[in-house]
Amino acid sequence: CSVFATPLILKADAALDVKSGKLITPATIVIEDKNIVSVSQHTPKDTENSDTKVINLKGHTLVPGLFDMHVHLTGDASVHGYERLRRTVPRSAITGAINARRTLEAGFTSVRNLGASGYADLAIRDAIYDGDISGPRVFASGPAIGITGGHCDINAFTHEHRVISEGVADGPWAVRHKVRENVKYGVDVIKFCATGGVMSTGTKVGAQQYSFEEMEALVNEVHMRGLTVAAHAHGTNGIKSAIRAGVDSVEHVSFLDDEAIQLALKHGTYFSMDIYTTEYILGEGAKAGIPEESLQKERQVGSIQRESFTKAVKAGVNMVFGSDGGIYPHGDNAKQFSRMVQFGMTELQALQAATINSATLLKLQDHLGSLESGKLADIVAVPGNPLEDIKVMENVALVIKDGKVEVDKRL
Ligand code: ARG
CATH class of the missing domain: 2.30.40.10 (Urease, subunit C, domain 1)
Structure with a gap:
């Protein structure tokens, strides 16, 4: 031998x-x-x-090997409403194991999992690393951090039920504590919610969540610990505050203005824009059980996000491939490539977004x-x-x- x-x-x-x-x-x-x-x-x-x-x-x-910088492996696109609330963390980890394999079969060898309950994404990451299951390398965030009643909280219950998501924290020291907790349990990256969102109950998609003071504390804590941070943000003020606070990437980035683009260029911020998923939400969402409130918000966001994508590409903002896999079925990730080209990228730029740019965002450009x-x-x-x-x-x-x-x- x-x-x-x-x-x-x-x-x-x-x-x-x-x-x-x-x-x-x-x-x-x-x-x-x-x-x-x-x-x-x-x-x-x-x-x-x-x-x-x-x-x-x-x-x-x-x-x-392709990178998708925004997935939810534990998410099942066909499970919504009450059925979703009945899903346990252990069950979501099993779902995630299946979706990890589907994602790999689609050519995605690295993913960033931005938000999972009970650190299920870390379990999936480790099971893949140990060779127990087959899937991409996973860079996992654990629970996403957010304000009380925000996009990263669960707001479907009345106050009697006292349901609060694991990542909820209000105030600069509380958000630092949440970051420390996530680091303690082994996350690779921090995700927080800087505005409302489409898929949450009772949030205004364009409204900022977290004051600048809180964002600054959060980002400072993450960078001090040597990790990177991704901010979910649709609305303009939330996008700008997150960029000014120093986040490494902004997710979704729906409502852009020129100042936000200039800020991103100045700070070297990456945009991760999930421009395929709108087709799935508006096409299949109602059938899949997505509530009308979310469909309504998607109608406000979908085409504007695509216009913003075109502007960001034209201005030369750092772009990565992020698709929000889990809202649409895992394994369909690559469908976003043709939309990235349709809305302003060259084929090469779309491929760079999903390879070298994503590796650079993860600070792994020397290895991947x-x-x-x-x-x-x-x-x-x-x-x-x-x-x-x-x-x-x-x-x-x-x-x-x-x-x-x-x-x-x-x-
Ligand atoms: N997770 C995001 C949210 O709930 C998905 C947004 C999807 N829509 C879109 N046009 N990208 O806000």
């Missing part, structure tokens, strides 16, 4: 260098253990021997996000050329994570 790992070689029509936007044609990627050894047009000498495994991907393009020697081998094969037809991203054929073939749909 040799001390050297048996190389795995991928041969494809092309490999995308997401940094330069160039295609390497044809492409050979050599993988050893978890890492990419080389990306080149021809197979390097001496790499092929009798026990090398070669996968031929004729007709396919290799792209970096592009096909380069020395990086972790997270690689996806798609049929055809995604720079010409972005829809091919919806038909992932092969998924490699950490150098291991996790999904092979060609069989």
Whole structure:
């Protein structure tokens, strides 16, 4: 038995260098253990021997493993209303295990899970890491932090029931305490709610939640602990306050004005805009049991968010791919690519959002996000050329994570 790992070689029509936007044609990627050894047009000498495994991907393009910076693995798109309230945390973890696999099958090898009860997302993360179940690498937030009665609280009950979400905290010291609690239990990232939302009861989608003072304390605490922070924000004032407070990413970003765009550019803030999910909510939501209040709010937000997306892209704001998977069925994540192109990105920009930009937001750009020697081998094969037809991203054929073939749909 040799001390050297048996190389795995991928041969494809092309490999995308997401940094330069160039295609390497044809492409050979050599993988050893978890890492990419080389990306080149021809197979390097001496790499092929009798026990090398070669996968031929004729007709396919290799792209970096995809990132979705906003999912809820524990969420089931078909469960709403009373049925949702009857779902326990253990049950949600089982749902999450299934959804993790679906997400990986769609080519997403890394996800940020922004909000889960009972730290169920950390359990999913750890079970995947330990190899108990198959799924993407999960960067998990645990319970999202929010004000009493806000988007991150549960407001469906009367006061007699005394139902309060785990992440509720009011006041600068209380929010610092919540951050510390989440860090104590092992989260990778902090999520908080800076405005009302679509899917919550009794919140105004455009209204700010948390004073600037609270946001500043929260962000300061997160950064002091060496983590990053994502703010849910639809309304303009909430978006601006979150950016000024120093958040790393703003989620949704529906109502933008020029000042908000300038602030994002100045602070280097990332926008994670879930512009596919509106189609699902307005198309399938009523059938799936989404309450009329939420449908009504979605009608206010959906098309304006898409206009804002176009403006942000034009202005050159840092954009990542975030889809809010769980509102629509997990596994459909890649449907958002074609909408990102429809509303102003080039195919390459959409792919950069889902790869190198997301890796950079996570501060993992030295290890993930592009096909380069020395990086972790997270690689996806798609049929055809995604720079010409972005829809091919919806038909992932092969998924490699950490150098291991996790999904092979060609069989
Ligand atoms: N989680 C978000 C909320 O409830 C989803 C918003 C979905 N709609 C949209 N147009 N992006 O506010």
